[in-house]
Amino acid sequence: EAGLPLAPATVSALAAQSPPLPVPWPPEARGALVALLGAGRAAVPVWEELDQAGVLVKLIPDWERVRHRPQRNPVHRFTVDRHLIETAAGAAAFTREVSRPDLLLISALLHDVGKGWPGDHSTTGEIVARDIGTRMGLPPADVEILSTVVRHHLLLPETATRRDLDDPVTISRVADAVGSREVLELLSALAVADGNATGPAAWNSWKASLVSDLVRRVRSVLSGTPPRPHRPFPPEQAALARHGGGAVRVNGSAVTVVAPDRPGLLWRAAGVLAAHRMAVRSASAASAGSTAVIEFVVVPEYGTPPDPATLEADLRLVLAGRLDIEQRLARRARSMRPSRVPVAPPRVTLVDDASLTASVVEVRAHDRPGLLWRIGRAFGECGLDVRAARVETLGAEAVDVFYVADRTGRPILDEQQRIQVREHVLAALR
The missing domain is CATH 3.30.70.260 (ACT domain)
Incomplete structure (x- = not known):
């Protein structure tokens, strides 16, 4: 929070002398994690130092599966672990806009944690996030919200860019998956933070406007007000x-x-x-x-x-x-020369x-x-x-x-x- 780098001696002492946290974590430890992530950009170098020293895998053993892991999609700028902390740093800008800033920051940190396991990373990530949330000592209701957000972290951008928002089926399916306005606002903030941390090919003003329109429509349904069937032309x-x-x-x-x-x-x-x-x-x-x-x-x-x-x-x-x-x-x-590079x-x-x-x-x-x-x-x-x-x-x-x-x-x-x-x-x- 002071914006200062960690001294090498401090990092070494943390790695060598810190006792393991009890499971579940005490509230003070969970609060310290949220405070670190809430520092935004200043948290990134601190997190990197702790990661390099092996402190993070002691706290969150599942982190080992995503450390230095390359991305499968070329639109990503960072490895999986760096992308996660970059997303959490970006999500810190939206903590005033959601009712549960702590769950926003933790879900941002864990949204792609499923990439350390085979299969659909959203599906596996839901399971891993539930385990980590329980390990951190979150109440069962909060663990459910966390796992739901991780499971559906791609729901808004993928639906907004791949479905017709004027079709009532589109909105009703998203509303059913989200289930509550609290989860919707978390997913909305996470979509922006995730897109910006991924790179310019993954997030732009066009996609942002579509996601915003989708959120508005789903919020209306969750509030009991049917959305307008057609968007008026600008x-x-x-x-x-x-x-x-x-x-x-x-x-x-x-x-x-x-x-x-x-x-x-x-x-x-x-x-x-x-x-x-x-x-x-x-x-x-x-x-x-x-x-x-x-x-x-x-x-x-x-x-x-x-x-x-x-x-x-x-x-x-x-x-x-x-x-x-x-x-x-x-x-x-x-007149075009055929490509010699094989593609899927x-x-x-x-x-x-x-x-x-x-x-x-x-x-x-x-x-x-x-x-x-x-x-x-x-x-x-x-x-x-x-x-x-x-x-x-x-x-x-x-x-x-x-x-x-x-x-x-x-x-x-x-x-x-x-x-x-x-x-x-x-x-x-x-």
Whole structure:
């Protein structure tokens, strides 16, 4: 709390002379841990010194499983143990915003502790966090909250970026999993701290706004107030929507398309971006009435970005049906050198019970130019319309989710048709 480094002699004395803590810990020890984590950034070097001296594994034996452990996902900046203390340091900024700051700090410290064991780290982490919470002397009710937060620490960001927030099923499922406003506020703060500690590829203003919207809706349900079925367009989008033939705005890396809703709008707009060497880092598509809004966050694949006026003009031509983007992309594909680096095969999954009004298709693949265009065109060839979409690129991997319906506006129920859709999208990706 004083912001001072630990003296080497002090660290050595702690490592050599400190007796083991009784189990469960006395309240004073638990309070000291919370006070250390609550110091924020100043806690990181102190924690590192204690870790290097072997003090932490005496206090928390399970910590040994994550010490110096590398991350599997390249979006992470730190090893697992460093990421945990960085997250706890970041969570200290939100202790005034939650009713249980102690549980926020401890859950931030333990949220990825399951990565030291095989299997889904959220599932194994719940078990380990329950054991550690009991060891620390937390009351049973607090142990349950801690284990629930660790189990669902990815629930908010994954749902916000991979599900349609206007679908009532999405909100009700999150509310059922969270169970209380206390857990919701802990998960909300942890999502921000975890994302910031992971790196810029894992957290940005787009994801933050989606998570905030999801939290607001779930809080309404937990309070007994049904959420609004549709988000109103922001003022700038509402102004664009007044243009009957559609409108386009290019503002730096943000590209917004507002147009009359019709099949193929998403993938045709994505094709224009690909033709202009723009890689889609994230995207969301939604509709209200007869108007569709697509928001892209893009970066140039290399070099400088294209002229915004030219990009906007081509997007308008596509909206008007006066530009054959497929020929442009075909010429570009022929000029590209195929990659010699082997990558994992793509995966296409139809998610059951995620919506009552549409079929939810999750696509995971190695990112490459025109990926979103190919996926959307495959849906069109299957006679499907994309009702909503959440597109996210994490490092070199794309995680894209689409809400699709057939020409009658219904989800895909026939099992044979579901298999055909899956195989058709996979063929397009290959």
